[in-house]
Amino acid sequence: MLMLLTSGAPGWGAPPVTASPAPGAVLFQNLCIHCHGSKGEGNATLKAPSIAGLPDWYVVAQLQNFQFDRRGVHAADTEGQMMRAISKALTPQQIPEVASHVTQLPRVTPPPANPAVDLARGKELYEERCMECHRYNGEGELVFRSPPLVGFPDWYLTAQLRKFQRGLRGAEIGDEYGKKMILSSSYVDDEPMLQSLVAYLLTLQSTTGAKEERGGFGED
Structure with a gap:
């Protein structure tokens, strides 16, 4: 019995092993939910649209538009300016990762x-x-x-x-x-x-x- 307990078998009361969240989910949690909501449902008060279920190619293109100053540049586009600032916190690798998470969220x-x-x-x-x-x-x-x-x-x-x-x-x-x-x-x-x-x-x-x-x- 002692050999069973010390040969790699989990001990009694050990916490279950859980998978780490995908990188896109972590990025969404850190950068997106404050305006777009935890389910991507949007927030009318903040003028943040629902983004859940958008196709990945579109999310990638829009984040790149903001990041490369093709969107959110005009002084009167307050919401666009905010998105432009947020997009610049993402690396080229992270953009498709967060897009992959957004497209998996159920559409609202x-x-x-x-x-x-x-x-x-x-x-x-x-x-x-x-x-x-x-x-x-x-x-x-x-x-x-x-x-x-x-x-x-x-x-x-x-x-x-x-x-x-x-x-x-x-x-x-x-x-x-x-x-x-x-x-x-x-x-x-x-x-x-x-x-x-x-x-x-x-x-x-x-x-x-x-x-x-x-x-x-x-x-x-």
């Missing part, structure tokens, strides 16, 4: 659309100007580097369209995909049309998404 379904707006007008605009890149279901398209538009709340979608319209987002040198969005946002002629488009986007929401079609890491 935002509240439904405002029933008072004209959904038909929003649907028409989406099909004419947005669907070619962001797909019929709003899930985005890796080939065009077009991100999903689902999983985001109405206030965030509205704010980003306004930033593109005002040149606060997408106008920096090197942000070619952002420049496409500046052009696309110019077709949103007035506030009622903007609200109609956002309301229609909220009708496309799903909790699962289409991860099997999103592909792997992409270039910015």
Whole structure:
């Protein structure tokens, strides 16, 4: 019996062996949860969007955009400036690690659309100007580097369209995909049309998404 206890077998009351968290989970814990929440659900008060379930290639591209001063440079883009500062704390190796963790988080379904707006007008605009890149279901398209538009709340979608319209987002040198969005946002002629488009986007929401079609890491 003495030999059994001293030959490598665990002693009585020994704590169970637990696996260490993945590097991406640790980075998320240290840098992201304070604004985006422990589940990536976002925080409207801080104007931090839900990021849970975003495809890894998109998270990588956006962190690189912030890190290389293609996003968050404009003085009026307060939230972007904060993200730019945080992104610079990450090494090239850590960016895909944290992206891998984000994409594994279950997508958050935002509240439904405002029933008072004209959904038909929003649907028409989406099909004419947005669907070619962001797909019929709003899930985005890796080939065009077009991100999903689902999983985001109405206030965030509205704010980003306004930033593109005002040149606060997408106008920096090197942000070619952002420049496409500046052009696309110019077709949103007035506030009622903007609200109609956002309301229609909220009708496309799903909790699962289409991860099997999103592909792997992409270039910015």
